[in-house]
Amino acid sequence: MKKGFILIFVIALFILSACSNSFDATKKAETLLNKNWSEIEKESMNKTVRMYMWGGDTGINQYIDEWVAPRLKSDHGITLKRVPMDAPEFLKKLANEKRADQDKGNMDIIWINGENFKNAKENGLLFGPFANKLPNVNKYVDTKDLNVQYDFGTEVENMEAPWGKVQFAYQYDEAKVTNPPQTFEELKTWVKDNPGKFTYPDPTDFTGNAFLRQLFYVSVGDVKNILDTGYDESYANKNSTYMWEYLNEIKPYLWRQGKTYPNDLTELDRLFSKGEVYLTMGYNEARAEKLIEKNIFPRTTKSFVMKSGSLGNTHFLAIPYNSPNKAGAMTTINFLLSPDAQLTKLQSTYWGENMSLDPNKLSKKDQQKLKSIDRGNSVLPAETLKQYLQPEVDAQYVTWLKENWIHEVVQKK
Template identity: 75%
Template sequence: MKKMRMLVWVVLLLFVSACSPSTDAAKESNTILKKNWREIEETTKNKTVRMYMWGGDTGINRYMDDWVAPRLKKEYNITLKRVPMDAPEFLKKLSNEKRAGKDDGNIDIIWINGENFKNAKDNGLLFGPFVAKMPNYKKYVDAKSLDIQYDFGTKTEGLEAPWGKVQFVYQYDEKKVPNPPQSFEELAQWVKENPGRFTYPDPTDFTGNAFVRQLFYESSGNVKNILDSGYDEDFAQKNSVKMWDYLNEIKPYLWREGKTYPNNLTELDRLYSKGEVYITMGYNEARAEKLMKQSVFPASTRSFVMKSGSLGNAHFLGIPFNSPNKEGAMTAINFMLSPEAQLTKLDSEFWGENMSLDPARLSAADQKKLKIIKRGKSVLPAETLKKYLQPEVDSEYVAWLKENWVNEVVQNK
């Protein structure tokens, strides 16, 4: 009996030992989130914040190293260390640490969105909800916007802060298309009146899929319908009829009579630059500027979006569950959501990417600065982009549309 009692105690002790770090981490998180903002900032002094992020763009890296890091040091005495690593790799690292019960890691901020966020959220790899504590989030972010509430169909629920946005737009040559279409109905009419001058990439390509996804939104009546249902194949089948009908209606009038499609955006851009088609498209509202400067696109290139909506894609910053400096991470993220940081990021000298802030919430002085920033003649105004912005839905629809497009369009003779 004594041996049995001893065994029970040993098992209980092991159980408590295994669980206590997580319990301690949960207590620490609750304590942090109960602090007021001044207390959070005070805790960050003389601390290091390690930010793990994709490092493949020199402009982004320069923005972080030459602009963000020095200001965090000067204003908050935070040393920001940028660690180049792709999201799947650092999520694997965090997942391993979670399984091992390692509640004291070495990652403070991660740059994520889409499927990576969904995996991190589902596996409890994130600290929070923390965004509502940050003054700049509360003051400048439109928290009711669907692209902030959802990250590719997954509810964000305060576990990640929006850092920037890109938006799906169409580029056209205004010398050849003086009045670009404003709706898919007008696009169909234009395509019929200008046979061979429009096409879209095969939906196995990201851009081609985005074009078809936007039509799926129209076919479903409202993007909220898709968000509310999540990924639902029956819903997709019932609500995609109009989309397939539309694509088959314009098919004979496309480039090469719709018998073949560009494999990717690069091929579509080549057709546009050669003048074979008059409209191209892409998931970046400022993408045409560099191509115009390189004389790939004609200088008369401009952009438009459909008035029924334009797909938008936000990317976010999160804090790992085992960050050793959560207060420092929150302070750094709050700074990166400041108008000063966001307006600098918007300037093409560094990144040229759209803000995550609501332009209408900026001060008069900052709105003036926003208008002065020259993103280029082909880039639509921030107010226009926001007005027609629509969020991405569950990423499983990407594969569904890709597969069914072949059956419903390619094989439809």
């Protein structure tokens, strides 16, 4: 019988040795970035590119599968495979691969921004700088734009290329709400007048956090105060009194008296579609269009932005350090940033999301095409959006808000 235990012991030893780590990675010389573009394009012929991206929107998925993939195949001989996966998950996978020194992974393009980009960049999970090698970036993107140079306060440094821009907007049902609030003060009054008809997602959710950030901007007075100094916790603590008081004041008038919050935007949207709440919100000024089309949101859905400002951010495409086909990834990203691909993306049939390109840099023909695109009734005019646009701040504020919201709002009785 003892032998049985010896056997187990041996297994345990085996495991220990299998698990132990070796951190001696040998960096391969990066020759790809020194090549010129035509060589890179040639190298990517007849290869497969695997693109990892959030897959919860049928419109976005169809844009990639039905519009992008066939054109990439015919124009560049690249087979594009879309892999639906959430950013935190593929980053965990990538971090593990890095830890195991796996030089050849299987992800070629990842769709990230903000905190995820910060984590990836700081942990050396990205390949680059590559964005400045892409002809379409150099030709059409406004590289001086702060929204392109910085991603939530983290310097981009060409480690990712901008894919699209979105702006935060609120959606409401015109049939139920005649006069939507224009400022946070008006929102407070509106919430008190319509108890149970408003809520916001838990700030662990992307959207819920963005809602809080905008209130935080009001709380600190001017966004410049936090934009220039970077992350400063003591400053944030001192200047957040207004925000916490505001949230606690409206709490009893929220959906379910603020005893619970929707876990994510999906739940808020569902509440809105069932008429349990009258307002929803989200990081994409055109998001209502497709939901209306699918009969999830009522036809009378309209959107508004607060006069105090509306957050805008850019999302990006990056290449993992261990991508097996970096040339193909670069070619694909370049294609996705072509005016053609970007204008198609803007149309509400697929995605309806704003371009990352500078409209002024487009050709006359493309500019005309841009003008002719009807983004739908629920989308605010470009001028209004631009007028109230506000930048994102350091990604660490996201975490700070998430944690403090729990003590300051949820756990307070």
